[in-house]
């Protein structure tokens with residue numbers, strides 16, 4: 001008997017270790033392989049050097065290197081995305097990624113409208129960039145966002161040919177990157193053959209079904225729908241037939257207000273599916289024409305002159321942080337900055353591209369005098385109503401605990417070996433409720449209008465991001481033993497613009513970040529109105545009898561505009577969506593940094609492809625739009641070089 005017990009325990013332990021190895025260790029060294037070869041630094045004949053392996057850099061490098069004739073080098077300042085297991089645990093994103101070694105941990109300068117608070121601005125310093133540290137929400141924004149981009153780019157010129165950045169065109173690239181895992185998804189709006197895995201939270205909740213005493217999500221979704229008088233829908237990224245008609249008729253402002261379960265970038269095993277997991281998978285990394293060097297920070301872009309005396313990007317200088325070696329590398333075709341909305345403008349400026357008055361302060365020789373570099377910082381503004389729940393409601397109050405991480409590892413390991421037979425034969429062996437740890441922290445989202453958007457026939461301008469738990473100061477504050485509810489409200493279209501400027505001429509130093517949050521009175525009014533609408537839902541049943549105590553923006557204590565504004569001043573954060581600091585614009589727009597092909601104005605062979613080129617921030621989270629931009633840019637580049 002004892003023998004049997006020992007043998008079976010050994011089998012369980014060995015299987016577990018094997019699963020663990022398969023899931024985590026086996027892939028751990030994949031970037032190491034490309035970095036450790038000492039001869040790599042001598043290779044100088046790359047066609048493209050891409051700065052940053054974040055959302056955009058992962059997509060771009062993967063697509064360009066699909067052609068074996070093209071040699072691509074990616075320089076990434078951060079480490080491999082397999083260095084920290086916590087990265088893969090979607091629900092643990094605030095705990096395991098923010099404020100850790102894989103976060104740049106930026107802070108804005110003190111914000112005058114927020115009692116001089118410095119606002120924390122996380123960004124991923126790791127393969128996958130911010131898609132390796134984010135909340136995994138898959139949202140595309142409103143169709144009119146892209147139609148507006150297209151209008152801003154091409155309204156005053158006629159030289160765009162077939163190129164367009166409208167919703168219809170962007171939809172192609174959203175679909176191209178996507179591999180939606182839901183069986184019932186509308187293929188007119190979703191891709192199922194792409195690389196990036198997307199999962200519908202509703203599918204998981206339905207699978208768990210009545211087995212689980214977890215009723216909070218459905219209560220929240222129904223209460224928000226009733227309280228805000230907006231419908232529940234399955235998919236915020238698809239248009240219903242009547243909405244297609246309205247968009248066609250020029251009445252797109254009235255579509256898509258709704259509340260729904262989130263779609264998440266999470267794979268079938270419950271692991272984060274960052275753009276690196278999707279596009280820099282093992283097969284891609286085996287390509288001999290693609291090299292990715294981690295812990296290599298680009299210091300500046302190098303330029304030479306061509307026969308017409310134009311400045312041509314000819315390579316980059318970077319620091320190998322492991323060896324402390326400063327290395328110059330030449331490029332045959334182009335340098336592409338995909339370093340994100342904070343670092344791309346910084347890299348351009350230290351390389352001589354920016355407002356000449358600012359560059360002079362740091363004695364940086366001027367390559368192109370472009371006023372818009374670093375300007376137009378656009379971001380999403382987050383407030384919330386947060387409360388503690390009475391007995392009887394189960395929330396994710398301790399989702400950051402080690403026990404939950406362990407549950408998740410075991411759950412996803414079992415999924416990995418398709419242990420569904422085991423699940424069927426011994427249903428109690430793997431509690432179904434563990435599946436809840438396979439979705440992201442925010443389960444529910446919605447879009448609704450402020451009274452100002454309603455008055456002016458504008459599209460929705462507010463977003464709900466709801467966590468069945470506490471999301472207080474980036475989930476850094478815990479309430480042991482308590483269950484919570486957080487209904488975040490986001491102003492999606494703030495009017496104030498901030499900026500990025502240089503603190504020094506070294507890319508290793510954080511640049512100056514000024515979010516200019518609440519810099520426009522209307523931005524506050526819109527968010528106050530959003531909070532006030534959400535507070536009303538808390539005064540109705542069932543929310544009314546569920547909450548025992550409010551932590552932020554209580555509807556009983558913060559009622560007037562000034563009171564709600566006061567609450568927001570204390571608790572405001574960004575939703576981590578800085579964009580538009582190297583904005584794409586028409587040639588008539590003196591603040592535009594790149595043209596419609598993502599080419600930096602005033603120089604040759606240099607592009608920016610990342611969230612910084614968005615002409616305006618879309619009305620939704622920014623990861624999927626950034627991936628779509630990179631898909632589109634890759635296609636443009638390949639077409640242009642006739643490859």
Ligand SMILES: Cc1cc2nc3c(=O)[nH]c(=O)nc-3n(C[C@H](O)[C@H](O)[C@H](O)COP(=O)(O)OP(=O)(O)OC[C@H]3O[C@@H](n4cnc5c(N)ncnc54)[C@H](O)[C@@H]3O)c2cc1C
Pocket residue numbers: 051052053054055056057075076077078098122123124125126127128129130131133134135136137138139296297298299338339340341343347507575576577610611612621622623624626
């Ligand atoms: C905490 C958090 C939560 C978020 N949640 C969501 C969400 O749920 N859904 C959503 O849609 N969006 C979310 N976002 C936003 C989304 O992730 C970003 O908009 C998107 O990842 C931006 O992609 P990017 O390619 O522009 O930049 P990044 O993905 O940030 O990539 C930039 C890369 O460049 C590297 N780099 C920078 N400087 C240098 C240098 N000098 N040399 C070499 N490499 C360099 C960086 O290390 C990084 O890997 C979130 C962001 C954060 C930070």
